[in-house]
Amino acid sequence: MYPFWEVPFFTSGIVIALIATFHILPCHLATGAFWFLVYVERKAVQEGRRELMEFVKRYSMLILIFCFVIGSLSGVGIWYAATVASPRGISGLIHNYVWGWATEWVFFVIEIASIYVYYYTLGKIDDKSHLMLGWLYAWAAWISMIIITGILAFMLSSGKWIETGGFFDGFFNQTYWPQLLTRTAFMFGIAGVYAIIVASRLKNRAVGHELIRTASIWGIAGMIGGALFGLWYLFSMPEHAKELGLQGGLPYLKHMLWAAGVCYAVVLAWFFLCGLVRPKLAGPVSAIFILFILFLGIGAGEGFREGVRRPYIIDQYMYSNQIIAHDLPAKGVVSEIEKYQEAGFWNSLYFRPENCDLETKSGRMQAGRLIALYQCGNCHALDRFGKMRPLPTLLQNIAPESPEDIADFMDALGDYPFMPPFAGDDKDKAAIAEYLFSIIRR
């Protein structure tokens, strides 16, 4: 195991979730916006409507500064956060999908080249070529979504990969297509919101209102498509995920889905009211409000997607606590649960003090805390007033009367559909039990 990074009260999972939510807005804008932009630019060129170019210029500026700064940095940010929260998880993904990411990187390079050239050659090269630059960006950005969705979907449903270890067997899995289509549709919704914001600031009010109407039609179409494909996505999830997410296995996931649904309805209503019916209402205030709603909705939706994956970080392959769950003969990988149950988890750690003696109480307390961090810390805070499923409170509900009760509870941990089994021998168990017993809220 690599060293562990503890984020007090919140767990490192929250750090990832926050950065990821910040990433989704700009990155879906980056993938969706240029389709709308090219549509408007084409109209301007073909119908000779130069006044539309003002919008083209401003919209691409927004995409450049907002998407490329926040988008690329938060993208790298998710990666860093995932690395420090779950290094073996990200390592597992990378060692199977490195060529996927490398391929995506080629499209990143094309994206950045074409967006800058697009922006800086506006009005400097012939219309047709300029339009082609727009198309180039639109395709490159959408293809980067096509690729990353495969890896995201793989984490929830690894499909035939667990038997064959084949790149594409894991990539094109049961949740891939519905997820790709859902994201594709919603990206038009997000692009629509931003387009309305930009259009509402245009000096030429008539053009602004016309564009607001068009953008809201795109947005509404995207939202409706997204909902339909989203339903398909829910149906396509593995049984286990459905039990957790839809049938109340983990009640909070249902609440998240509800929250996402409410946000969805608000955005849709906003498109109708401030877009189609009364474009005048679409000013900066309502825009910031709707961005906030989008942010919440996306956070809830992605949180749901991450949540139903439990207890795995990579479906069937690796648990959220970085322990390999099942054999993968195709790549010569063996499950680690048995290994730790036989050889002991504490004994297998490299980063542990040599002089820590499990025969003494203080030794067991120290070892117990570290074992708890490794095995539970990705999902639970250990602090008394922790915000993320704090163990002191959760354990209080079970009301154990002695450390032995907790040790017994450890044996049953794997029976919960959302928790990995405890990976350790009796000594580990005694240590973690004694430690956990000491932190229970009383």
Add this chain to the structure above:
Amino acid sequence: MELQTYLNNMMDPAGLPFYPLVFQVLLVLTFALHITMINLVLGSTFVAIWEVGKKTTYSLRLAKALGRVITVGLSIAIVLGVAPLLFVQVIYDPYWYTATTMSAFWAMLFLLVVTVAFYAAYGFYLGNRQADTDTVSVRWAWISLLMLLVAGLFIHMLTMEQLEPQMWKKWLIGQHGVVSVAGGEFHGISLGRLLHFFIGSLAVTGVFMMLYHWYFRDRADYDPGYLEYVSKTGVKLAFWSLFPAIGAGFWWLGTVPDGFHFASNPFFLAGAIMGVCTTAYIGTASEKPAEKAIFSALALFVTIFIMCCAREGLRMDYTGAHGYSIFNYRVNPDWPSTILFFATFLAGLYVLCFPAIAAFKAGKAPKGQVVSLDPSLGKTAVGVMVAWFAVVAALGLFVSLKNGVLF
């Protein structure tokens, strides 16, 4: 547990999807591109501030032009940086992940620092875009420079920590025998190495300024005096900064363990000789810098590239000292995805020609003139993208139907 056992245990159990040498070559190549861009950004920020201080018409104009270079350059540098970040995790995962988790706090702070640097750079660029030539504000540029230096320091630290695995346990467990989980480790700064890179940034920017003159020399709406000023300043900067850069390089060399015999490493020798030759060549360019710009840039990039190879050799020395070798990695070749990448890579190079040509030609035309490009250029570039999509979608449908996951 022995350190060597730890390092070998932590190699990802899934093995590599292709041969380690291929990842290593890609790592070095993409790192060289990334670091050159970072050098340019860092050096340009410094030069911009310097030039504003000179307060002449030319120097202020140059500073503003560099403002754009910084913003565009930084975003390109970030995108280019994704690739080496990926490949290093593929073959040096035990090192990379240990250092990053030990120093998790700094790794996260690094992101914040880069974000601030980026927006500050935009603040400098946009804030001075329309202003009159005699009022250029450098407040944002200072912030950007500071943040870039701090970001460089953090990444340097993360790299250096990886080279001293024998220290990891001591750092993390400390004297009281308690394992730290705060992610706050910060060790291993090597000033020579850091300065070698920081000063090298000025040389890269200097050569860039020579290229600037070369590129704009045909534009009628550019004052020749201004262009002359830029390239002459550039050539001086490049020449005089290469000396201290090389000096810092030797300082760094002095801190490398003797046992590696690094001074006789062929890549290092080639890089050092190439560096000296490049310096001498740039020295001869002071009269007509624009004419020798292309060759200077090539020579400098080759030097950087060879030095990146030497750097990788050094890493192999450090990791080899503890019995780690990327060539011991188990390989489970995955041909389909390997082909996907290399085919995409080649196609991507072709596609990139289109924006490259468009930018090159548009930039050479005087203000107000609209450049016409060969329409087939853009059409084939976009065509390649559509074809890529069609092939992958067909493959995806085939795999999905074969595995019965679609319905």
